[in-house]
Amino acid sequence: MTALAHTNTASRPSDLRITDIRVAEIVGAPFTSALLKIYTNQGLVGLGEVRDGASATFALMLKSRLLGENPCDIDRLFRRIKQFGGHGRQGGGVSAIEIALWDLAGKAYGVPIWQMLGGKFRDKVRIYADTDADKPSGTETGKRLKERMDLGFTFLKMDLGLM
Structure with a gap:
């Protein structure tokens, strides 16, 4: 196998430009989610999830700041848009764009994102x-914890709040 075997020869990263940003709603899964798609002039599409049920509107508001830009210039573009994020739900749009930019860069260079971000760190990830529970009672929370433990989970999260 040659050194260039994994090179994406269909992409010219320095000439890559963002041409459109769209959102697709994912329904029918365990929860509804929004998937952001960044399109380019070379046919590559980057994907990023709008996290935590945030509104995709926040991500689409950033479209005008990104059109015509090179998606491989992740750091500069992220610095341009991060001011529109935050710790709340509006951060989901900025997060989705950053994920999609990394996805595009990986596709353009033919390199897995995990390698671009520093390489392999561990063999397993504990999830x-x-x-x-919508309105958890102690009994309902206990029941749901037991169900997850029966599935093999050893790391569990509970939203206790006020009951």
């Missing part, structure tokens, strides 16, 4: 399961 958690949420109890997701």
Whole structure:
């Protein structure tokens, strides 16, 4: 195998430009989510999830600041848009754009994002399961925790709040 075997020869990263940003709603999954798509002049599409049920409107408001830009210039573009994010739900739009930019850069250079972000760190990642009770009682929370433990989860999250 040659050194260039994994190079994306269909992409010219220095000439790559953002041409459109759209959102697709994902329904029918365990929860509704929005998937942001950044389109380019070379046919590459970057994907990013609008997290935590945030409104995709916040992400689309940033479109005018990104059209015509090179998506591989992630740091500069992120510095331009991060002021429109925050700790609340509006941060989901900025987050989705950053994820989509990384996805595009990885596709343009033919390199997995995990390598672009510093390489392999561990072999396994411990995930958690949420109890997701709408109005949890102690009994309902306990029942949901037991269900997740029966599925093999050892790291569990509970939203206790005021009951």
